[in-house]
Amino acid sequence: GESVGLHLPTLSVQEGDNSIINCAYSNSASDYFIWYKQESGKGPQFIIDIRSNMDKRQGQRVTVLLNKTVKHLSLQIAATQPGDSAVYFCAENRGSGGSNYKLTFGKGTLLTVNP
Amino acid sequence: EAGVAQSPRYKIIEKRQSVAFWCNPISGHATLYWYQQILGQGPKLLIQFQNNGVVDDSQLPKDRFSAERLKGVDSTLKIQPAKLEDSAVYLCASSTGLAGGSGEQFFGPGTRLTVL
Numbered sequence: 136g137e138s139v140g141l142h143l144p145t146l147s148v149q150e151g152d153n154s155i156i157n158c159a160y161s162n163s164a165s166d167y168f169i170w171y172k173q174e175s176g177k178g179p180q181f182i183i184d185i186r187s188n189m190d191k192r193q194g195q196r197v198t199v200l201l202n203k204t205v206k207h208l209s210l211q212i213a214a215t216q217p218g219d220s221a222v223y224f225c226a227e228n229r230g231s232g233g234s235n236y237k238l239t240f241g242k243g244t245l246l247t248v249n250p
Numbered sequence: 251e252a253g254v255a256q257s258p259r260y261k262i263i264e265k266r267q268s269v270a271f272w273c274n275p276i277s278g279h280a281t282l283y284w285y286q287q288i289l290g291q292g293p294k295l296l297i298q299f300q301n302n303g304v305v306d307d308s309q310l311p312k313d314r315f316s317a318e319r320l321k322g323v324d325s326t327l328k329i330q331p332a333k334l335e336d337s338a339v340y341l342c343a344s345s346t347g348l349a350g351g352s353g354e355q356f357f358g359p360g361t362r363l364t365v366l
Contacts, residue, residue, distance in 0.1 A: 167353050169353065169354065169355075171357075176359070177359055177360075178254070178341050178343070178357030178358050178359050178360050179293065179341070179357045180357070181354045181355075181356070184353065184354065224292050224293075226292070228353055236281075236345065236353035236355070237295065237298065237306060238295065238353070238355065239295075240292030240293050240294070241292050242290070242291055242292050243291075243292055
């Protein structure tokens with residue numbers, strides 16, 4: 136079965152609010168995680184990544200938090216906008232190291248932003 | 251910089267027919283991936299190439315699926331014969347493949363396959 140899962144399949148927020156999307160993983164050896172955004176009819180688009188030697192990383196309006204103790208990952212989106220409406224996937228790397236990245240994706244969370 | 255190109259964007263076939271998908275990765279990217287994404291699920295890796303060699307094809311149904319990347323650039327994925335459960339979006343992605351580099355994979359728009 137899949138080791139990367141999401142707590143909530145759907146999330147609905149008001150425009151301007153902050154969004155938090157959660158992800159649980161089961162492989163404690165995973166060393167790298169990525170969040171992707173997928174809009175309808177498009178391929179996944181990279182948002183932000185984090186390595187296992189970090190517990191927080193910030194980008195533009197997005198923050199990823201990694202809690203290795205409970206094997207939990209979250210994506211925080213500040214001041215959510217209608218353009219943020221999409222399915223969000225977390226993915227963990229199970230590659231053998233070096234340049235070999237092998238991503239395992241979870242099922243995704245559908246984020247809907249209400250105007 | 252041009253992104254990952256895929257064609258066709260849509261394909262409808264009947265079961266037991268054959269189909270092929272084409273992918274052109276970002277220029278200079280050594281690693282190329284094919285994923286299958288069934289509706290409502292995350293992408294599942296089918297095969298990974300490093301240049302023209304296969305790194306991982308453990309989840310590729312080899313009795314009906316095949317893929318090649320003969321010159322280490324473009325790649326084709328073929329299904330022969332197709333089954334109803336092959337209906338999905340087939341995504342191609344590429345990455346730099348550099349040791350110590352970012353693991354970011356750049357995805358194409360995908361090919362939506364419908365098997366009737």
